[in-house]
Amino acid sequence: MAARIFFLFTLGYFLSYFYRSANAVLAKDLSRDLGLGPAELGFMTSLFYLAFAAAQLPLGGLLDRVGPRAVTPALLLVAALGSVVFGLAQSFAVLALGRSLIGVGMAAALMGSMKAFSLWFPRTYATVSTLLVGLGATGGLLAATPLALLKEALGWRGVFLLGSGVVVLVALLIYLGVRNTPPGVPWPQGGARVSLGEVLRNGRLLRVAFLGLAFGGSFLALQTLWAGAYAYHLGLEAVAVGNLLFLYSGSAVAGFLVSGFLADRLGTARVLLASALLFALGIGLLSLKLLGPAYLFLGLFGAFNILTLTQARELVPSHLVARGTTLVNLFAIGGTFLLQWGMGMVVGTLGYGAAFAGLLGLLLLALSLYLPLLRPTRTRG
Template sequence: MPASNPSLSSSSMSFVAFRVLLPFACGYFMSYLFRSVNAVIAPNLQRDLGIGAGDLGTLTAAYFVTFSLFQLPLGILLDRFGPRRVQACLLLSAALGAVVFAIGSGLTHLVIGRALVGLGVAGGLMSAMKAIALWLPKERWALANGVFMTAGGLGALAATLPVELALEHYHWTALFWGLAALTVIASALIFFVVPEREAAPTASVSLGQQLRECGKFLTDARFWRIAPVSMMGMASGMSIQGLWAGPYLRDVGGLDRAATAQVLFIVAAALTAGFTLTGIAADRLQRRGVPLGRTMVWGVVFYAGVLAVLAGGWTPTNPLLWIAFGILSNTTVLAYPILSGQFTPEQAGRVNTLLNGVVFGFTFFAQAGMGWLIALWPRGGNGNYPLQAYQWTFGLAMLLLLLALAWYLAPRRKA
């Protein structure tokens, strides 16, 4: 059976949607829920652990360390064994990490639990992208990726008001016991519902040859042309949405916990819509002759403008500003179909996981670094950090994003 079938019927498309993408979407839902939940429980963690912005950033960013380090072996595993078995097994590590996080008695234990969660959800997006590359024709990848990533937005939604409401009745440790149970269910759905695709040609390729090909990807100019803009766009978006938006709204916007959770819910809703809208817009523009790269560039430009407004501290609680942030912050996700379209479907798992690895590895430094940079300013009498701390932090993120965009555009001008 070929890796992708451009003549899929409507019934076949429905089969792929419900038997393939939907179970993987459950895993990606959990990935984003775990990634974003600390933005709401941050005050609880700071109170119970007695930590400041620096330690909070490092604790939350531990998720990205194991997530990024596992991307290279993840790509090899996906190409050799397929996304179904790999993702079902990995999610069990996330469930274990949630349990360790729930029973942990100190900062070190929680960091270990958070790291196990990061390892367990490391394949949330890449396994689905591999499945999309196997089951759908290339011209449908951008749309399928965008629609699939809506599940991540729903996970981010679940990490806002629902979590805040749960914390009114349960301790945050009980919340993580529930997340562990949901993760086990997601693992079972993928393993028992998703059909096995016939073995890909790479199953007969030696491990050494696969590793050598990965080395070639890392020295490929096509990879490093697009990697920096993807790193800066997604790292800044995930760092702010997954953690620092909450403290910013409390410190700069003066919102209480309930109002902060409401704005974070708006951000997550816009993020969810943004995934779908980006996929649909890119798909339609591509059909009209507009390349994915051009769509991504304009999205990055508008996102940089949003970062500038956040850094300036102008209307920090304006819902329209946060809606724009949610829609535009993941524009650089288009880098994945752009990059994978330049390689064969059999290589898609490895090249995308390599990109994912450098993106999430940088996100660790971005999220933790934002915390340590904010902590350079002393807290006020009410325990809040001043506006200047966020101006420098978000302003630096905007500057680095624009530099990365200039790097992406430079080869095109030279050509």
């Protein structure tokens, strides 16, 4: 049963990663077919993250009370509807609506998994959670070269219409194939009687959340749009761009897979700090147009941002795991929205160099605020 739980939730997160990443390969087609400029493209793509972020706080309460077995597949059906709307869109407004629905629908793919895993795999939570993310992040590989080839065969609209059926199937499998807790393990009590204020008063958690905004937000803003758009800007064709994004996403898979292992042995805070600095180096290499090394560093070390979520679990009691992790995820996904949209505006006026400099400055600020967490604290829950 535990293996089935892991496999089915990984399928859901795989789809989430595919959808969030797809526009990086489709940027040129969307801009051409619907007449989108850089700011509109950045805003529309970032709506996935705005909608995703808006769902996080109510989602945390639902997951703590109802559980992921019902909540995750219900939201996946919303994503399937959004995929149809996106695929049929003939205007910017309808495209934006579809993108937003996909964002809401995918909001529980990761958080539902982490809530379930906190109960099914309590002793290996960091390792299992990052394994989920590493395997699910192969959705980003599908949204690279394979998507570039698939959209040549089906068109970008056909890809989204086909994808909607796949999402419905996975939602059904999750609903029928999982349960909230292992046999004999009761549902945690107390989550329904506390307010969000208990989480918001946790100063260490807020420092982690801001690092999630800068680190996770930059990682996803680049991977799911601007790393592809930048390569197009430099004159590369679709398959070459797809190959670079495949390197980014493939490196990210490797980073996700080893991040939990390293954090369990070296300490989450130290590993997060080192990986964020190496990710910053990747942004510098990108500015220098050293694309191969840059995409390798950005993917491999950027993936370690997922440890902000596992660290959140360490800082809250068990009945607040979903609220704590969704708060951190709210900052990371909200940061992706802000940075993806903001980069579009900066790129359109000042160019890519200024946009990359802005990402670096924000990341260094977040790291300076994060430094107190290098001092050990007692694990809760």
